[in-house]
Amino acid sequence: MRLFLYLLPRLAAMIVTLLGVSILVFLSLRMIPGGYADILLGPFVTPAAREAISQRYGLDQPMALQYLRWLGALLQGDFGVSMVTRQPVIDEFIRRAPVTLELALIALGLALSVGLPLGVWSGIRQGGRRGVDMARLVGALGASVPDFVLGSVLIFVFSVWSLWFRVGGYVPFGQDPVGNLQTMLLPALTLSLFGIALVLRTTRDAVLRVMTEGYITAAVARGERPRDIVRLHILRNAAIPVVTVVTTYFGFLLGGAVVVEVLFSVPGFGLYIFNGLLNRDYAIVQAGVLLAATAFVAINMLADFLYAVIDPRVGASE
Amino acid sequence: MKRRNLMGTAALLALAPLAVMAQDTTLTWGKPAEITGFDVHVAGTVASWEMYQMVYETLLTTDADLGLAAGLAESWEQTSPTTYTLTLREGAKFSNGRAVTPDDVIGSLERIKNPETASYWSPQLGDIASMEADGERGIKVELASPQATFLPALAHITAAILPMQELKDGSFDPAAQMLGSGPFMVESHKQDESWTLARNPHYWREGYPLADMLEVPIIPDESARIAALRDGRIDFTSFENPDAQGMLANAGNIKVEAQQTTNYYRFDVNALDEASPFHYKRVRQAMNLALDRDAINDFVFGGTTAPDYPVPGAFGKEACRDLDTYAMPRDQRLEKARGLLEEAGNTSPEVALTLSSANPVLGRIGQVVQQSLGEAGFDVSLDQVPTAEYLQKVFTDGDFDFSASWLAGYTDPGMVIKWWNPEFAVWNGVFQENVPELSQALDDVGAMQDGAERDAKLTEICRMIDDGANLLALVGKSDYLAYRDDQVDVVLAERSGSANTYQFIAEFEPK
Numbered sequence: 001m002r003l004f005l006y007l008l009p010r011l012a013a014m015i016v017t018l019l020g021v022s023i024l025v026f027l028s029l030r031m032i033p034g035g036y037a038d039i040l041l042g043p044f045v046t047p048a049a050r051e052a053i054s055q056r057y058g059l060d061q062p063m064a065l066q067y068l069r070w071l072g073a074l075l076q077g078d079f080g081v082s083m084v085t086r087q088p089v090i091d092e093f094i095r096r097a098p099v100t101l102e103l104a105l106i107a108l109g110l111a112l113s114v115g116l117p118l119g120v121w122s123g124i125r126q127g128g129r130r131g132v133d134m135a136r137l138v139g140a141l142g143a144s145v146p147d148f149v150l151g152s153v154l155i156f157v158f159s160v161w162s163l164w165f166r167v168g169g170y171v172p173f174g175q176d177p178v179g180n181l182q183t184m185l186l187p188a189l190t191l192s193l194f195g196i197a198l199v200l201r202t203t204r205d206a207v208l209r210v211m212t213e214g215y216i217t218a219a220v221a222r223g224e225r226p227r228d229i230v231r232l233h234i235l236r237n238a239a240i241p242v243v244t245v246v247t248t249y250f251g252f253l254l255g256g257a258v259v260v261e262v263l264f265s266v267p268g269f270g271l272y273i274f275n276g277l278l279n280r281d282y283a284i285v286q287a288g289v290l291l292a293a294t295a296f297v298a299i300n301m302l303a304d305f306l307y308a309v310i311d312p313r314v315g316a317s318e
Numbered sequence: 319m320k321r322r323n324l325m326g327t328a329a330l331l332a333l334a335p336l337a338v339m340a341q342d343t344t345l346t347w348g349k350p351a352e353i354t355g356f357d358v359h360v361a362g363t364v365a366s367w368e369m370y371q372m373v374y375e376t377l378l379t380t381d382a383d384l385g386l387a388a389g390l391a392e393s394w395e396q397t398s399p400t401t402y403t404l405t406l407r408e409g410a411k412f413s414n415g416r417a418v419t420p421d422d423v424i425g426s427l428e429r430i431k432n433p434e435t436a437s438y439w440s441p442q443l444g445d446i447a448s449m450e451a452d453g454e455r456g457i458k459v460e461l462a463s464p465q466a467t468f469l470p471a472l473a474h475i476t477a478a479i480l481p482m483q484e485l486k487d488g489s490f491d492p493a494a495q496m497l498g499s500g501p502f503m504v505e506s507h508k509q510d511e512s513w514t515l516a517r518n519p520h521y522w523r524e525g526y527p528l529a530d531m532l533e534v535p536i537i538p539d540e541s542a543r544i545a546a547l548r549d550g551r552i553d554f555t556s557f558e559n560p561d562a563q564g565m566l567a568n569a570g571n572i573k574v575e576a577q578q579t580t581n582y583y584r585f586d587v588n589a590l591d592e593a594s595p596f597h598y599k600r601v602r603q604a605m606n607l608a609l610d611r612d613a614i615n616d617f618v619f620g621g622t623t624a625p626d627y628p629v630p631g632a633f634g635k636e637a638c639r640d641l642d643t644y645a646m647p648r649d650q651r652l653e654k655a656r657g658l659l660e661e662a663g664n665t666s667p668e669v670a671l672t673l674s675s676a677n678p679v680l681g682r683i684g685q686v687v688q689q690s691l692g693e694a695g696f697d698v699s700l701d702q703v704p705t706a707e708y709l710q711k712v713f714t715d716g717d718f719d720f721s722a723s724w725l726a727g728y729t730d731p732g733m734v735i736k737w738w739n740p741e742f743a744v745w746n747g748v749f750q751e752n753v754p755e756l757s758q759a760l761d762d763v764g765a766m767q768d769g770a771e772r773d774a775k776l777t778e779i780c781r782m783i784d785d786g787a788n789l790l791a792l793v794g795k796s797d798y799l800a801y802r803d804d805q806v807d808v809v810l811a812e813r814s815g816s817a818n819t820y821q822f823i824a825e826f827e828p829k
Contacts, residue, residue: 034706040355042362043713043723044438046744050714052436056493084355085509086494092509152541159545166549168542169535170511265537267511275510279354280706 006308007301014297018290022074025289026067029282035059036083036280057083070286080283082276089287092272099170100268102180103261104253106188111195111249114138116242118196119203123238124211124230135200142197151190151263158186168265187264191257195249202245206238213237239310247303251296343828344531345806347820348543348555352510352536357492358478359430359437364726364817367475371818372515372532373413374478374498377404377423378469379821380729382812384580384633386469390418390479390499391457399464399765400447406455411520412481413503420451425482427459439476441742442733444468464765466772470730474816501527501824510536527824540678547572547800553828554801554808556819558679560619562798571804579814580633580727580734581795582626583614583683586712587720588749589788594719595667602787604658605669605720606643607651608694609687615793618682623794628783629735629776630727631794632813637731637773638780638791655694668697672721674708680722683792687722716748724795729815731776732763738783750789756782805829 037045037053054060061069070080079090122135159167165186171179210216211234219229254269261270269288276284351365358370377391386394391404410418430437431446444465452458461468471477481497484490490497496504499522502515513534517527535552537543540559546552548569563574587602588594595601611625624631627638638644642651659665671687673680681702688698701718703711712721727734737743739757740750759779766772783789797819801808806829809822820826 032707034704034708034710038706038709038714039363040361041436041438043709044362044745045709045713046438048433049436049438052434056436082509084353085507086356086491087509095508155539155541155545159541159548166551167545168537168539169546169551263539265535265539265542267508271510275352278705 007305010301010304014301017297018293021293022071022286022290023067025286026070027063029277029280029285030063032280034280036282039279040083074290079287082284083281084279089283092284093269093287093291096268096272098172099266100254100257100261100270102173103184103188103191103257103266103268104250106184107191107195107253107257108246108250110188110192111199112246114192115196115199116203119200119242120207120230120235120238122200123204123207124234135204139197139201139204142193142195143201145193147190147194147257148259148263150193151187151260154186154190155263170265170267183264184266187257187260187266190263191253191260195253198245198249199242203238203242206241207234210234210237236310240307243303243306243310247299247306248296251299254292254295254299343529344533345529345554345823345826345828346533346535346552348537348546348552349513349534350536350538350540350543350556350558356494356496357435358480358496358498359426359435359439359476359492362438362476367817368820369513369534370475370478370496370498371500371820372502372823373496373500373504374475374480375410375500376473376475376477377479378473380473380811380815380818384729384813384815386473386729389473390423391472394469396469400461402459402461402468403452404457404459406457407522408455410499410522412484412497412499413518413520414481414484414497415520416481416483418479418481418499419483420453420455420457422479422482423457424449424451425485426479427477429480429482429485430477437476438745439471439474441744442467442471442474442736443477444471466765466767467730467732467736470728470733473729475818502532505531512536521824523824528827532823544800547802550802550805552802553806554799554826557798557800558677560622560679560796560798562800563620563622566800571802572800573803574798574800575808575810576622576796576798577810577814577819578632578812579795579797579817580630580729581724581817582630582727583679583722583724583792583795585609585720585722585790585792586718586746586749587788587790588716588718589751589786590749591716591718595664595669596719598662598664599785599787600658600662601664601667603785604655604662604694605691605696606784606787606790607646607658608655608691608696609643609790609792610648610690611644611793612648613690614683614686617686618679619793619796623796626791626794628738628780628789628791629731630791632727632815633731635731635773635776637776638784641780641784643784652694659695666695666697668699669719670699670701672708672711672718673700673702674705674723675702676705683722713745713748718749722792725791726816730768732766732772735776735779736760736764738779738789746789751786753782753786756786 037050040053041049082089118135118138122132125132155167158165166182169183171183173180216233219233258270258274261268262274273285273288353366353369354363355361355366358374375390377389379387379389381387390407390410392407394404396402406418429435430443431440445462446459447462448460450458480492481490485492501518501521503518505514505516507513515532517530537546540557543555544565547555566572566574587596589596591597615621615623625644629635629637671684673684684700691698711717725734739760740747740752741757763772763775763779766775799819807827809825811821
């Protein structure tokens with residue numbers, strides 16, 4: 001019951017947020033210059049041709065009517081049809097979901113497996129001065145090198161010297177597991193660098209904060225083993241901010257890592273939404289942004305739920 | 319690589335059965351961009367045309383000299399200035415096995431002409447007065463007025479022949495499917511990711527295509543396409559960027575061919591916006607003179623192309639070549655340009671060059687032009703925007719000073735030159751001045767057959783175009799085809815007229 005009461009207002013906020021996102025994405029798409037008629041006909045678009053294309057795709061209707069129709073269809077599970085292929089966009093999102101999910105999971109795995117130990121290590125200063133400096137360097141690099149820069153460097157290097165990896169494209173895991181890893185590791189590595197920095201810095205700060213708490217001093221005074229202090233007191237109490245950033249980061253990854261998917265031609269959500277935006281294929285972008293926003297707020301809900309599980313004090317007042 | 323002289327087409331056709339391959343063979347084409355729509359009569363983008371050319375066919379096609387050659391029509395005849403008779407090839411079938419009929423031809427051309435289709439190719443076909451079937455394979459077309467470019471217009475992929483019977487009975491939707499009589503048929507499509515095409519078992523050229531399957535991964539990033547070529551994942555691809563030649567120079571099994579085309583890079587100059595310095599003809603003329611087309615060729619294209627003319631150089635016509643814009647030494651042109659700017663009372667015009675971000679070559683052209691125009695006193699800023707925004711600014715709103723793009727030269731000088739008449743073209747109506755004498759001359763040349771009289775008229779037109787300096791040809795646009803010569807034998811035409819680099823895809827042979 002405590003959990004239900006804690007999550008109920010968040011659920012309501014989620015619905016309002018998604019409604020706001022739907023209005024924003026719908027309006028902003030129609031406010032940016034150029035439309036599908038321009039893309040389809042290239043320079044040859046004439047007023048008559050534009051009108052014919054607009055009629056064909058229902059774009060000649062009043063904007064409010066277009067929005068309400070889209071929303072109505074959305075509530076019935078109809079995300080619309082791509083203007084380029086005339087196929088339901090939801091089918092394409094479902095087809096791409098495993099690609100984006102795999103990329104997100106590998107990137108998250110890399111971020112956690114590097115960022116967490118480094119963060120704890122530098123937080124409790126067990127690596128000595130040099131270790132702490134190295135962790136800081138990794139954190140600073142990860143936070144300051146944009147993914148398009150790292151991705152471009154990796155593409156250049158590995159397109160000249162293959163070194164086992166493959167640049168561009170996608171091979172389904174079920175079809176060829178090794179080929180899948182060859183194509184997915186570079187984009188995942190590109191994506192994970194920021195995640196490593198994020199997790200590392202957050203973990204280090206959280207650990208440093210917990211280390212100053214009285215119960216750590218008490219644990220030391222009680223003669224508990226350092227390993228137990230770290231595992232039972234430091235990690236558990238430092239977990240909440242780490243869970244927050246990890247879930248936010250995972251939501252970002254699930255929303256489609258646009259730049260990386262475009263750079264490496266990974267056929268996930270990001271590439272689909274990016275091309276949809278370039279082509280002014282409204283249904284794709286609207287559905288994509290809404291799905292990404294849904295994933296994002298749902299994961300934040302999950303984080304809220306985890307807070308309440310990790311720390312019983314959270315939500316008690318509600 | 320085989321350079322294809324189409325004079326040998328007949329001999330090849332006769333030997334075709336010998337070329338039938340027993341084993342399953344697959345070609346892999348690394349395509350740089352996805353199509354923008356399925357409807358072959360509507361989409362006006364090269365990315366779409368390239369895919370349509372795998373599946374659809376036109377009545378006519380072109381030979382090595384860009385002359386007309388048989389396509390779906392095995393013969394054609396012009397019986398009067400306005401009357402044409404075409405005879406369909408026996409055995410031509412759509413990939414569903416149904417024979418191509420005169421009704422498909424008539425229905426397809428009517429569909430292009432129908433304003434509801436919104437086909438940009440409608441004006442190029444001219445004013446068709448009537449069409450009727452002439453026997454089982456003949457089609458008689460009557461034009462309302464002479465149009466010498468009617469037949470070349472049939473050779474462009476946008477004039478593809480669709481299965482009209484299936485379209486009418488609803489079993490084929492041209493906006494969502496492809497069903498043609500070309501060498502391949504679509505087996506599956508993953509949007510923005512890949513296409514799988516299979517051999518059309520009913521293709522009229524027995525034994526062709528030589529490949530059973532054509533896999534088409536979409537790889538927009540140039541470096542990724544280079545990597546895919548290097549590790550052998552793709553057999554062939556193309557590049558806009560001439561640097562590909564240099565980047566692949568030392569890759570053992572990879573060859574890069576530059577194919578000459580009738581296409582050229584161009585500037586659209588806004589003569590109609592009163593706020594633009596180019597509203598004044600003297601300023602436009604000064605800009606045209608100050609342009610250093612040789613520098614564009616040298617610095618952007620590494621000398622692989624050449625300055626080009628409104629009548630594309632690839633057609634071998636002399637028209638336009640003796641204009642000051644091309645023939646006068648650059649220092650004299652600069653002097654003349656400065657004089658024109660003084661006459662216009664604006665010795666340092668500030669102008670913005672609007673560019674689409676889709677093509678990296680355009681940005682480089684912009685940088686060279688920025689410098690060369692600066693020598694005459696122009697202050698040029700570059701405005702690179704997303705494609706849809708560029709298209710709207712330039713072709714709908716007319717909200718720009720000048721912009722860079724490229725123009726398809728097609729297969730006859732009379733086709734591309736028509737775009738200088740804004741009433742005919744319509745797409746340039748927001749920035750192109752309507753000069754009645756020029757429009758009349760363009761109408762006249764449209765009715766003339768190739769020959770000395772038409773060449774003289776083209777020369778006259780060139781002078782008028784140069785005087786208006788409203789739509790400028792810059793340098794020829796070559797296509798750069800890269801392929802693995804250990805994986806595929808490719809066949810290329812010496813020259814291409816309508817972005818038809820893969821005209822002979824049926825003859826590409828996997829190794």
